[in-house]
Amino acid sequence: MRDYIIRRILVVIPLLFAISLLSFFIMQLSPGSYLDDLRMNPDISEELIRKMEADFGLDQNIFIQYFSWLKEILQGNLGESFTYRIPVAQIIGSRLFNTLLLSAAAMLISWGIAIPIGIYSAVHRYSFLDNIFSVFSFIGLSIPNFFFALLLLFSIVRFDIPLPINGMTSIMYDYMSPMEKVIDILKHLLVPAVVLGTAGTASLMRQMRGQMLDVINKDYIRTARAKGLKEKKVIYKHAFRNAINPMITIFGFQLSSLFSGAALTEIVTGWPGLGRMMLTAVRSKDLYLAMAGMMMGSLMLIIGNLAADILLALNDSRIKYQ
Amino acid sequence: MQHKLKLDDQIKVNSTKTLWQKNLARLLKNKFALIAAVIIFLLYFLAIFAPFFAPYSSTKNFKNKFFHPPTKIHFTDENGLTSPYIYGTEVKEGWAEYEINKEKKYPIKFFQQGDSYQFLGVFESNIHLFGVEADQPIFILGSDNYGRDLFTRILYGGRVSLFIGFIAIFITTFIGLIMGGISGYYGGFIDSVIMRAVEVIMSIPSFYLLLALAAVLPLDLSSAFRFFLIVSILAFQGWAGMARVIRGMVLSVKSEDYIAAAKALGADDKRIILKHILPSTATYVIIRATVAIPGYIIMESGLSFIGLGIQEPSASWGNMLSAAQNITKISDFPWLLLPGLFIFITVLSYNILGDGLRDALDPKS
Secondary structure, three states: HHHHHHHHHHHHHHHHHHHHHHHHHHHHHHHOOOOHHHHHHOOOOHHHHHHHHHHOOOOOHHHHHHHHHHHHHHHHOEEOOOOOOOOEEHHHHHHHHHHHHHHHHHHHHHHHHHHHHHHHHHHHOOHHHHHHHHHHHHHHHOHHHHHHHHHHHHHHOOOOOOOOOOOOOOOHHHHHHHHHHHHHHHHHHHHHHHHHHHHHHHHHHHHHHHHHHHHOOHHHHHHHHHHOOOOHHHHHHHHHHHHHHHHHOOOOHHHHHHHHHHHHHHHHHOOOOOOHHHHHHHOOOOOOHHHHHHHHHHHHHHHHHHHHHHHHHHHOOOOOOO | OOHHHHHHHHHHHHHHHOOHHHHHHHHOHHHHHHHHHHHHHHHHHHOHHHHOOOOOOOOOEEEOOOOOOOOOOOEOOOEEEEEEEEEEEEEEEOOOEEEEEEEEEEEEEEEEEEEEEEEEEEEEEEEEEEOOOOOOOOOOEOOOOOOOHHHHHHOOOOHHHHHHHHHHHHHHHHHHHHHHHHHHHOOOOHHHHHHHHHHHHHHHHHHHHHHHHHHHOOOOOOOHHHHOOOOOHHHHHHHHHHHHHHHHHHHHHHHHHHHHHHHHHOOHHHHHHHHHHHHHHHHEEEEEEHHHHHHHHHHHHHHHHOOOOOOOOOOOOHHHHHHHHHHHHHOHHHHHHHHHHHHHHHHHHHHHHHHHHHHHHOOOO
């Protein structure tokens, strides 16, 4: 097992290298550079632009640019953002934290709702409520995140619900007590987390229902019933514990898909996460910031997949990894 | 004798039904899937014949009619039921507020002559399904910030949004089948090269990759070319997952006896891959395609929504929604959210159809 994990981690290194190569050249394919806008500005002298070009390393050949970027990043230097003029590491840390916070909240919502509903639906299969839940899960699966976010924002404004509609903090944030600060952030978190959470709930609910149905038809459940256990005990002690096992692996995969899914939601709700940062970075051709975002997102995705595989291995002793 | 004949007939009847006919029959039994299929068909029909069903051309704008609410259609007047008509509206003092002028009625005319259009690039026509006299526009779903008819643009936008998924899945499937087929069949070096490429693409968050690729496109492309490039981007991102699964299936099929038989009979690689291996993946491919199309529709609308996809003045459901990004606009003009409803209905129908297809084609599950 330990060897397997070590080998999986070693594979990540060339993978990240290939990802960086691909993303760097895609980024360089886009026409123009960050400096083009500045060139239009008559207040900025030609010399200054040339100096900035040299500072950012944009005057060199693409391959040299790539390798100097690679050299820096291997030494832990992510470069400097063109637009913000501060080290990329400073920006990306808080953005990554925000996205992880949002993802965690979304997961909490989706697991909190999906597991009980999944159990109920499986136990009361084809009942009225089960059908209603399946209809809802179809709707949840089909509604694009950004459209759902727009609908929520629309109803907040229309019905004067006292919730913020944009960003992560209110204007008065700096003057708040720590407790108020937490509440303020939670209020801002609500809409994006609900949007992402319901998107996850829909599929999770169906999977939980399926797993539970599989288990309920097993012999040992019949045995448990036959020996006269209470139905509650049969469901929660025998069926649920076995049905939840495979769900653990879904957790890892969810972690990776949340990242992509979060981007549009962040953009619509103004949540200052990694996805929103990527959009502005790509748009303004802020090369090193976009590269860092790309690498960070990929790293998270790889870690998510790795975690899923390891959890699967730990959870299911039938699976042997060499 | 009589009895035996009957039995033979019965066998005949049963055996004339091919596997696919049986699958189809099973699918038709699923009412929800059937309704979903009809809705999808209707949406495509409306989009293809958009110039006819839409009262205006997609770029026609009415001055002083921006953010016009949906026009109310009246079916009754003081004498009871009449043919449908609308009242004219005039702009009030203030911003995008309209007053109904009850003095003059504008009857809705069917097969009305209006903006001329080219249909399928061949026929020229100016007949629209419905319309009113030229000076009074009819906005059955309201108008947008340029005073363009939302209904018209939804139909034209459907051409982009509906077909982008369709074409993208076609290309994705094609590439995925070839790459997965080659990778699984030949194995060895070529297999590891293809699979490493697949891993790289699948390890980048899909939306980030789309974002970076879409930013590559210059803004001054013709809309047809841009459409094509966006499809390519979606396919570039999407083929990897397909190839990986096809490879797995090919690997398991490869060791079957009938492949060995075909080899023994002297069939070449091309024939074995195309005639023996790939057909066995057909069920999976069809299900996967149906399930993946809505994903592409959502991705396209997402890209267009943030301004990196289809550009104005071309319409797509995503870029129409971007007008609703401003929160004051959606609270004042909620009809701007309607394109999202169309995305939702399309995706929902595809999901239901995909679910039905899975049940019909894969009785094991």
